[in-house]
Amino acid sequence: MLDPVVAFFQRIFSAIGRGIGTAVAWLLWPFVTATNWCRERSWIIKGPIGIGVLLLVGFYAYFIWQTQVWSGFNPDYVNAYNLAQRKQDAGVASGTAATTPATGEIAEPAPKTCVRSAIVDVTADLIDYNVNQNAWISSMLLYKLGLFGLDWDRTPWFDNKAAFQRGVNQTVRRTAVELVDALGRVRGTSGINADLQRARGNMQFDEETWYFRSNSILPTTPTPNYYRTAIADLRKFNASLEACDAIFDGRSDNLIEFLDRISNDIGSTSAIIRERSEFHNGGWFDTRADDRFWFAYGQLYGYYGILSAAGADFDAVIKARGIEPLWTESIKQLRSALNIQPAIISNGREDGWIMPTHLATIGFYILRVRSNLVEMRDVLAR
Incomplete structure (x- = not known):
């Protein structure tokens, strides 16, 4: 009675095995053919080819290492700045009063100094994390070449760190614009x-x-070099600010505008997450879910530091307008979002029970943070 059923499943599994064998043979065919061709050639030909293969293997080993090892990654990186210990807002002058020692002689006035901007420090350090502590993945040659010409972002491999770096970079770009235009x-x-x-x-x-x-045969300056120059420019500004030769305008309307821009920025990301989650929910088989997730994660990672720094730079405004509890809660929510670090990103249905829905989860945290930013902005605008 069971023989036909057993035979049916045997044919199914046999067909699957033949299909896998054919796919593997097709993938290995170029390498087997090249190996057989080289085996029949002299060492004059084999030598350069062997050196080229070794270099290629070395490049790929370096590429794999750089994409899989996240040097300096720390969701609690904000703690290193000791922002709670700051007593004055960015740009406020200090150390200008003259002192009278016990001898009664009038001392020379202390050199005039101003408080550095924590926003600028964090922004510079985020760029440093992206291009100095780690290799900038998006402009690496092997990343640009992709998998047999297929963009790595469209595969499940080697794109998570690049997407995360681009998310962090988005926060840096947004902050750099606000620093120039307003702050x-x-x-x-x-x-x-x-x-x-x-x-x-x-x-x-x-x-x-x-x-x-x-589009050009002439060499050009790669992306990381431009970003490294930006680090030097930001730190030069903060040195000028500390010497009271630059301005940081910590008014409430500037903070309102800054929160508006950040809210719009993460709102755009939320829309992208929603679209992917709603219309492409293929679970573990959605190859674009991982770069969407890690871009959003990188954005939250960057804004966790920048908004924490803004809390120190605008401390007087925040306390005067009574939004300190709301600000603290927003920072806590940003930090909570960074606890989501799945090994494999799944874009399952929101009502599914087998495959998780990591995109909807990160999207929920984005909306919570954005809601708090909008609420703080409204309170400041009253």
């Missing part, structure tokens, strides 16, 4: 700070340039 000048009427202007320009450079481009 680094007085009411928009003073001149634009040259250091911030250069930093913004360098951060707007595209994310994928290698030493050569497809």
Whole structure:
């Protein structure tokens, strides 16, 4: 009675086995053919080919290492800044009072100094994390070549770190624009700070340039070099600010505008997450879910530091307007979102019970943070 059923399943599994064998043979055919061809050639031909193969293997080993090892990744990186210990807002002058020692002689006034901007420090350090502590993946040659010409973002492999870096980079670009347009000048009427202007320009450079481009035979400056220059520009601004030669305008309307821009930024990401989650919910088989997830995660990672720094730079405004509890809760929610670190990203249905829905989960945290930002903005605008 069971023989026909057993025979049926045997035929099914046999067909699957033949299909897998055919696919493997098709993938290995170029390598087997090349090996057989080289075996019949002299060492004059084998030598250069062997060296080329070794170099290619070395490049891929380096590429795999850089994409899988996340140096310096720390969801609690904000703690290193000791922002709670700061006593004054960014740009506020300190150390200007003269002192009278016990001898009764009038001492020289202490050198005038101003408080550095924590936003600028965190922004510079986020860029440093992306391009100095780690290799910038998006402009690496092997990343640009993809898998047999297929973009790595369309595969399940080697794109998570690149997407995360681009998410962090999005927060840096947004912050650099706000520093130039509002925070680094007085009411928009003073001149634009040259250091911030250069930093913004360098951060707007595209994310994928290698030493050569497809439309030119001349060498060019790769993306990471532009971003490294932006680090120097930002730190130069903060040095000028500390010497009271630059401006940080910590007014409430600037904070309102800053929160507006961040809210719009993560709102756009939320829309992308929603679209992918709603119309492409293929569970573990959605090969684009991982780069969507890690881009959003990188954005939250970056804004966790930048908004924590903004809390220190605008401390007086936050306390005066009574939004300190709401601000603290927003920071906690950002940190909670960083606890979501699945090994494999699944874009399952929201009502599914087999495959998880990581995109909907990260989207929920994004909406919570955005809701708090909008609420704080409304309170400040009253």
